[in-house]
Amino acid sequence: MKASGIIVEYNPFHNGHLHHLQQSRLKTNSEVMIAVMSGNFLQRGEPALVDKWTRTKMALLAGVDLVIELPYAFATAQASDFAKGAIFLLDALKCKSFCFGSEEGSLKAFLHTYDLLLENKADYNTAISTFMKKGVSYPKALNEAYKLISTDVTLPLVDLSKPNNILGYHYIEAAKTLNTEIQPETIQRVIANYHDEAKTSETIASATGIRKVLFDDGDLTGVQPFLPLTSFEALMEWQNTANSFGSWERFYPLLRFIILRHTKESLAQFAEVTEGMENAIWNAATTSITFQSFMEKIKSKRFTWTRIQRMLTHIFTEFTWKQLKETELPTYIRPLGMNKKGQAYLQSIKKDLELPLVSRVAASKENKLLQLDIKAANLYYLGLQSSFGQQMVGSDFRIAPIRM
Structure with missing residues (x-):
């Protein structure tokens, strides 16, 4: 079976994610779609709206075949390390390709950008240091340095001021730096950009916009148009059970x-x-x-x-x-959930895996990266400040991968 990977947070899984999943399957002509998904804390330094098990359920019900957890140390890292951890796991799972959403939508532009930055690495790094000495933030320094070295370039390049373009660039960089054979693909984001607020006239909104509607309105009815029915029902179930959503507030x-x-x-x-x-x-x-x-x-x-x-x-x-x-690369593969196709694929590659497959946490309790995941999960549940959260402490030892 041919497998392709996607790198996700699903916070929560919405109609835009469904479009990305369906188009990725078509574009890569893959039988199996594997999602590497962040756990209970995310790359922007936030607790997830709902826990990893609920988001895994959303993904499987929408058509993902296998969900793997991206370890905490990578899920909460800067973009380059986030990408490195995710691509390493997809490669370890024998994926032939990966597909990411981007504002750009053109793979050629990403490849040109990668080559440009590689060829001008010394000048690029010098320019970054110069801008940072002026007191600007690291992301702004990167963007200003990029503008400098790309001034006279006529080839199509990626706008690295856009959040999904930035991640996409780092996915490609990781795939090449790790010397993998996994092939990149990209599809263009539709209607809503990363930071856009949700518009009632549309059925696709960014996860950021959806969370804002949820927290501003205090109920779920306002976000229903932007979610598949299965995601909406999962959020309803979470609200009825947990009585609170994850947020820094x-x-x-x-x-x-x-x-x-x-x-x-x-x-x-x-x-x-x-x-x-x-x-x-x-x-x-x-x-x-x-x-x-x-x-x-x-x-x-x-x-x-x-x-x-x-x-x-x-x-x-x-x-x-x-x-x-001390953290270099992921040291295990931890499935959070799978359907029958995902289970069959995992069984077919199991003997060829170079990383241990962790289905039972108790059997791998000495793994330092895994201990971080368990600790992060426990603290997430305590942060919810609910009886449900109290009961869920230690659940990583009790909950087996979801099977559908």
Whole structure:
């Protein structure tokens, strides 16, 4: 069976994701679609709206054949490491191709951009350093440096100011750097861009827009037009069971407790906390009652909102610089769910896998990366501040991969 991969968060699974899944299957002519999905914390440094099991169920009901968890250390990393972990797992699963959504929609533009940056690597890095010394954020420095080296280029290039284009570039970079044979494909995002607010006249909205509607309105009826029925029903079931959705506002009391139980100095040990941000974070936690007011006190031109949220995620889970530096590549494959086709595919490649397949967490409890996933899951459930969340602590040891 020919398999193709997609890299996802599904926060939550919406109509745009369904379009991407269906078009990816057609474009790659694949029998099996494998999703590498982030767990309970996401690349933008946020807790997921609903847990990984609910999002796995959404994916399977929509047509994904196999869902694999992207370990916490990669799921919450900067774009290049996020991409590296995901592509490594898809390659390990013998995928022939992967397909990503992008604002660009042209694979040639991505390949031209990769070649340009590779050929001008020294000048590019020098320009990045120059811009950062002027006090701009890292993403802005990247974009300004890119503009400099691409000024006289006539070939089509990718706009690297767009979030999905950035991820797409890093997927291709990872595939080439890891020396894989997995082939990239891309499809163009339709109607809604990453940060766009949801429009009631459309049936496709970004996950960001959908979450904003949900949190602003306080109920699910406003997001129903943007979701497959199976996703809407899964969210209804979650709401009725968990009584709360994951967000930093919901998690803030526990985050605040964790910050203040440390000293300013000890906060600096956590991944991505740098350049004195430990002082700003600790000081803001002593006076801020809400997450929004907390963030407004510590935001700066130097660090993007996303970068600060990733710092907070690592403080919340107590993931240190030392652990980050020890993390190179995923060390296991953990299925979260599969249908019959996905199960048959996994069985067919099982003997050829070079990474251990972890279906029972208890049997692999010594794996350091897996321990991070378990810890992150437990803290996620505590952050929900509900009886359901309390009951779900330790669930990674009790829940087997979903089979449909």
